[in-house]
Each structure stands twice: as C-alpha cells, then as structure tokens.
Amino acid sequence: MKRQIQSYFMEAKWLNQEYTPTMDEYMSNALVSCGYYLLITTSFVGMGDIATKEAFHGVSRHSSMVRASSIICRLQGDIVTHEFEQKRGHVASAIKCYMKHGACKQEAYNELNKELANARKDINKVFLKPIKLPMPLLTRVVDLLYKNEDHYTNVGDLMEYLIASLLIDPLPL
Numbered sequence: 001m002k003r004q005i006q007s008y009f010m011e012a013k014w015l016n017q018e019y020t021p022t023m024d025e026y027m028s029n030a031l032v033s034c035g036y037y038l039l040i041t042t043s044f045v046g047m048g049d050i051a052t053k054e055a056f057h058g059v060s061r062h063s064s065m066v067r068a069s070s071i072i073c074r075l076q077g078d079i080v081t082h083e084f085e086q087k088r089g090h091v092a093s094a095i096k097c098y099m100k101h102g103a104c105k106q107e108a109y110n111e112l113n114k115e116l117a118n119a120r121k122d123i124n125k126v127f128l129k130p131i132k133l134p135m136p137l138l139t140r141v142v143d144l145l146y147k148n149e150d151h152y153t154n155v156g157d158l159m160e161y162l163i164a165s166l167l168i169d170p171l172p173l
Helices: 002-016 023-033 036-042 053-061 063-087 094-099 105-127 136-146 157-168
Strands: none
Touching (some): 002 023, 002 036, 023 063, 023 094
16 A cells, blocks of 8 residues: 555656656556556455455465556556546656657557557466466456446446445445
8 A cells, every 4th residue: 555655646746747757667656556456455355255365365476467457457547548637637648658759649559559468468378377366356446447438537327336335235244
C-alpha cells in the first residue's frame, strides 16, 4: 500500500509540473499506480473455495504473470480512458508518453496494443506449465473495470449494483 501511495504522489507531481514522463518512467510508476498488485490480493475476498492460502502464495511465485496482468490493466485502462482523462486535465497516459517521442496517436495505440498482446503471451507462457492458480483470480479486476468501457472512472448502474451487492446487501455467511 505504501508503494501505491508513493506512485500516486509521483503522478500528482508530474501533473503539477506538467511533465510528460518517458515510457520507461511512466510504466515503472504506472504498474504500481494502476492498483493491480493491491487489488489482485484484495479481490480474493468473496471468491470462495478458489481463494486459498496456496493461491495467495501462487500469486507471489508467479510474479511475471502478475506483472503481465498489471501491464494489461494499465494499458487497457489508458487506451479506454485517454481521451476523457486528457480533457479533464489528468496526468499523462501511456498514449501521451508514447506520442512524446514523435508518434501520432494511432501509432501509439498500435504500439500499446502490441504490448497488450505481448503481456497476454507472457500470461499464456505461465499457463503452459501446470500451476495451481485459478485464472479468475487474475482476470477478475481487469474484466470488471475495463472490459468494454471504463467503469472505474464512469461509475454507472453496473458498478453501483456490484458495490451495493458487496457492501450493502452482502450474502449472509
């Protein structure tokens, strides 16, 4: 959680200084600020029998898979939210960082989609070997927040229902 807060502070600093980081600087910070490392473990709550102690340890043993999942979470989020966030004065996204090096927006999207494909390949490589880590534990956060649109920034009926189901009307234990 400390790293998470430090990454938010870095983004606030970049925003206030109107600084667009390099892609390396951005990704180093963005993989923490996207919250995936923190959310992947907290999302185990309520997952029932698949969220075992072994699954918690499995996440840390397969850090390349968690990193790839974080890349997917961050870049997929940036692609979906770029236009909206730039209009409201948000910190530079991966698209803007990539464009800093002379690329047009479409070239940035194409390159980031290649990065997404590579991250998915990295996850698939891990799954080519037998492991005891259920896939729903990895995909739950990204699918929920960014599957078809940005439910994180634009909270609508679906997110309100899911939050209410979890916090207001939980299933009795």
